[in-house]
Amino acid sequence: MSTRYFAGKLVAQNYAIYRPSYPDSVFTLCINFLKNGVSNEVNKFPFAVDVGCGTGHQSTAPLAKYFDSVLGIDISKEQIAEAKKSEHPENVNFKVSAGEALPVGNETVSLLQVAAAAHCMDIVQVYKEADRVLTPGGVVALFSYSTAPETSNHPKSAEIDPILKEIADRPEERGFFVPGNYMVKRRYTDECFQIPYADKTRIDNILHPITNTVEDFVQFHKTLSRFRKMEEAEPDLTKQWMEDATARLLNALETTDMSSEFTYNLEVHMLLGRKPHQPK
Template sequence: MVDRIFKKTAFSSVYQKYMIPVSNEIMKLVLCYVKEKTNGRPLEMAVDVGCGSGRYTLPLAPHFKKVLGIDHSESQINLAKQCNSAGNVSYMVAPAEKLPLEDASVDLVTAALAAHWFTVDKFTHEAVRVLKTRGCLALHATYPNTELEYKDLSHDLNVVMSEMWDTLLRYNDDRAHHLFSQYQTIYQAVPLNNKDWIRNIPANIQMSLPDIIGMIQSFYMYQLFREKDVKGAEQFLIQTEKRFREILGEEADSARLKVHVKHCCVLACKH
C-alpha cells in the first residue's frame, strides 16, 4: 500500500517540497566514513537506492566521479531528473532488491529514509554484491518523532505534536518497525562484520508553521489516512493548524520554530 503512495505524482511533489531537509550532519558522517574506509583512493561510483527526488543524491556529486540514483517510483525519478543540477548524476527506475550494476563496481551504496521499505535481506545482499573491496554501505533515516521549540510555548506546541503522532500512527505500516528500532533490525540484517550502528543523531531545523503543516502532509502515514478518509484527513490537518495558531497567537505567521529531529545510521564496510 505504501509503495503505491510513493508512485503518485502529487505525493512526489509534496515530499520534495516539505519533507525534513537533508541533514548536513548525516552527509558529513557518511562521507567521512567512506574516505576513512577507502584509504583515500579516488571515489569512482556512488549509488543512492530509493533516491526519491534526489534530495540526498545530489550532495554526493562533488565527492564521486559518477552518482546513480535508483528508485522504484517513476514519478519520483521524473522529479529527480527535473531537479538535477549535476552533470555527473543520473537516475533510473529499478528495484532495490535487484540493482542493475556489476559485481564489485561501487564505492558507496546508500539509502536515505528508504531502506525500511525494501525487502531488507535481499537488498543488503545486493548491496554487498555490487560493493568493491573496502566499499561502504550507509543506511539512514529519521526517528518518527519530532519536537518543537519556540519561546515559552514549547510544551503546548508539543502536546499538539504528540496528539498528531498518535493519530497518524494508527495508519502505520508493518515495515515501520525498522524505524521504531532506530534501524537496529537493519543493522542486524547487514551481512558484514565491519559495521556500526549510530542512534539519536540530533538535527535542528528552523521552520515556519506552513512548513510544519506541509511536513505533516509529507509523512506517508498522513497519505494513508487521506486514502482511507479524505475529509477526515483534511479536517485533521485544518484542526492541527488551528491549534498551533491558537498557541502562537499573533506570531503564527511570522514565527520560526525550531524543529528537533533525530537520525539513525547504519554504516558498514566490505572487506
C-alpha cells in the same frame, strides 16, 4: 520487492517541495567511515548509488561533492521524473529501479546509501545486492529520521511540542501504521536490518534541525505514507482534525500566519557497514 508508497505525479511533486534534506553531518559520517577503510588520502571516490532516492534533493545531490559520479534510483517513475527536472549537479543522474535489483555492475560502487527507504524494501535482498555491487572496502549506509519532532530552546516548547507529537502520532493511533512504520519507530533495531559485515557501526541521535513554516510542517507530514493512508480512509475526519491541530499550533506559536517559521528537531539513526577487502 520494494513497496510503492510514493507513486503518483502529485505525490512526487509534493515530496519534492516539502520533504526536508538531511543535515551535512549525516553525509560527513558516511564519507568518514568510507575513508577509514582506505590507506591513502582520497579527495573523491568514483561512484555512489542512492537507493530510494525520491526526488533527489534529500539525499542524492548532497553526495555530488564526494564522488565522481552519483546515481539515484527509485522504484517510482514519478519520483524519478521530478528528480530529473530538479536542479542538480552535473555528476548526478537518476534512473527508475528497485533496490533489490541494482542497475550497476559488480564491485563498482564505493557507497551504497539507503535514506528513509530501507523499511519499504526486502532488506535481505538489498544487502545481497550491496555485497554484489560494492567494491572491496565499499560501504553500505542506512539511515532514517525519527517520527517525533520537538522544538529546541523555544520559549513556548511546553505548549508546541505536544501538538507536534499529536500530529506525528495520529496515524498510528488511528491504526494506519504498517510494519515498515514500526521499523522506523524502532530505529532500525530489528534483526533484519543488521548489516552482515564484521566491520560495522550504529550511530543514534544525530540532530536534524529543520526550519519550516507552519504550512511546510503540515504539508511535510501529509507526504508521509501513513498520513496519505489516513486521509484516503478518513478524509472528513482527518481534514477536521488537521485543521484543529494546525489552529492550536498557530495559537501556541502566537501567530495566525501559516508562513510563520519555527525550528524543530528530528533525530537521525544510521547503520554503516564495510564490505571486507578480502573475500569471506
